[in-house]
Amino acid sequence: MILYQYPKSENLKDESPITIRPLRKEDEKILHEYFLRLPPEDRMCLRDDVTDPKVIENWIYNLDYDVVLPLVALDIDHIVANGTLQFDPVGWTKHQGEIRITCDPEYRKKGLATILIENLMQIAADFGLEQLxxxxxxxxxxxxxxxxxxxxxxxxxxxxxxxxxxxxxxDLVLMVKNISP
Ligand SMILES: CC(C)(COP(=O)(O)OP(=O)(O)OC[C@H]1O[C@@H](n2cnc3c(N)ncnc32)[C@H](O)[C@@H]1OP(=O)(O)O)[C@@H](O)C(=O)NCCC(=O)NCCS
Known part of the structure; x- marks a missing residue:
């Protein structure tokens, strides 16, 4: 199972190290702090009001990697990016995963989102998904x-x-990538 390779250390373009790993139950406070640092327009792409501590509490309580896999990037002890792979094991979109990503403005243009999405793509392939x-x-x-x-x-x-x-x-723009072998 691919998730055993986490936590994983990666280097940004400026060589600064970050850690990538799935979100854990104990991340509730630092995840909320991360979302509060995001500009409101950047939070619009998310499905929930992530400034509401109850929303984060609920996410953490219902953490289930078989439905949503949230991957976070950490600089030592604070979250600097969050990417989610959401999928539905039944129904006609069961071969698909949806990616959502946000990155701390202070950490942008350093390749961080690229690293997170590449990790999510590898996880999606390992989970047997065909389309992102x-x-x-x-x-x-x-x-x-x-x-x-x-x-x-x-x-x-x-x-x-x-x-x-x-x-x-x-408008809403839909982008798709096929990842089936
Ligand atoms: C989109 C977002 C996640 C990017 O994060 P990031 O860590 O800065 O991204 P990266 O540094 O990995 O990559 C940026 C890439 O975008 C591309 N890019 C950015 N601006 C570009 C421009 N003006 N012209 C061409 N390419 C551009 C480049 O390909 C660049 O990669 P490169 O530097 O390797 O060529 C970040 O800006 C963000 O959080 N935005 C708000 C939320 C959002 O829009 N989320 C997406 C909805 S799901």
Whole structure:
């Protein structure tokens, strides 16, 4: 089982070391602190209001790597990025996993999200998934280029499908990568 290789040490582009590992029960406080450091517009791509301590408490309480695998990057003792692989073992999307990723603004453009997504892709392949998806708003240029660099392709745009912080309708961009052998 691939999860046994964690925690894992990786180096960012500036050679600074970080640790990658699945989220643990004891991470509740540092995960909440991490989300509070994210700009509100960056939290919009997440499904829950992660500034609410009860939401994090619930995530941690219901931690189940067979449904959502949250991978965190740590600089010593604080979380600096969070990536999740979400999947559904039954139903017609059971071959798919959805990736969501956020990174601490202080740690961006150092290859951190690339490292986390590459780890999530290896885990997804090990879990037997065949396709990965990412859902983006058009304003998230950096995320678009990042997923494109990693082999994801834009397959659909859902017009006026989501609402931004100012309650304006925006398109939702769906990106997909096939990972079946
Ligand atoms: C998107 C996000 C996770 C990127 O994190 P990061 O750690 O800075 O990303 P990395 O340093 O690994 O990679 C950035 C890549 O984006 C691409 N990129 C970024 N800006 C780009 C631009 N203007 N033109 C072309 N490529 C660009 C590059 O490919 C770059 O990789 P490279 O430097 O190796 O060429 C981060 O900006 C973030 O948290 N944004 C807010 C949340 C979000 O948009 N999440 C995605 C929705 S699921």
């Amino acid at each position: 998806t990412a859902e983006l708003a058009p304003a998230l240029d950096e995320a678009y280029f990042l997923f494109e660099k990693l082999g994801f392709q834009e397959v659909a745009v859902l017009k006026d499908f989501i609402k931004d912080l100012k309650e304006n309708y925006q």
